[in-house]
Amino acid sequence: MYALVVVLAWYVSGGRTAPSPVASSSSSSPVVLAPSPTFCARRDPIVCAHGTVGSADWPRSMGRRPFPNTVPALAAAVAAGHECVEVDASRTKDDHLVALHPRELKMLTGGRVGNPGDLTLAEIMSLTMPGAKEYRVATFAEAMAVVMNKGLTQITVDFKDGPPRREEGFASAVTREIARLGRSHGSGRSQSATTACPECVYWGKSDEIALDVLELTRGDAKVGYSVANFSRAIIDAGLHRLAGREDVTSRAYVAAAQSEMASEALIAEVAAATAEDAPHGKTRTYAWTVNAPAATAAVVNAGVDGVVTDEPELVARVVRKLRGRCG
Incomplete structure (x- = not known):
């Protein structure tokens, strides 16, 4: 039974090593988190x-769960009532956004290709995902259309820069596409990325990409x-580290911290690095990517402001359970 629970914990964590939620080898009862x-004093x-x-x-009823970022997966996240959804943005060999x-690309190609910039849009769109239906990769515009203007508190656009162009023009391409979506779904009037989303x-x-976004939006973007x-x-x-990165750390809305690095000390350092006139106040700290109960408890007890996860329902349940145990 213990081995089964450990395997399940490994699966829920996305295959990443995480502290086991099991109390001991003689019991299948989870650790009392x-x-x-710090957690109880914060929202x-x-x-x-x-x-x-x-x-x-x-x-x-919808068959096997498709990969993240697909239209049905994003639509399910919105329908489930999650207040924040992340969309990964990549560029193809012929400079289209997906x-x-x-x-996921590596999985779709059987390990042959791991960089979207090595394939054209047509080649990527020809890849299908296993499931009850033939799910395909979404263009960036298709993905954003599913989540924009749906009442979400936050949409995180995660730039996956890679060869051949890496950062070059990436921020411009993404913000331009978001502004275009705002025009097509709104009044038709010209919009910026920040007014559209x-x-x-x-x-x-x-x-460099974060600084490019700030420059393109005249400092308005988060x-x-x-x-x-x-x-x-x-x-x-x-x-x-934060040292030597003052151009971005002083102006950022959020620091995205690898979960193993999330600590009260880092959170304090992130906040202290914020400029006094920063447009969005003190910089927040989010932890990524957290998929197991013990790891969730560790980062939220450190006082993070957000948690990025492949298992949002599981993380939300842990947060609720911890909140219920605050005195």
């Missing part, structure tokens, strides 16, 4: 669905920066 004073963190509903919450994470927050693993240390390349790029 206790809230911290509940926003739970951001990473392009879909949880693996156990996809309607069985809603696709490199991880005031709930949009733009982040990625490139400070941007984020990443704090991570999961690879040598990320560390070499300096994303594991």
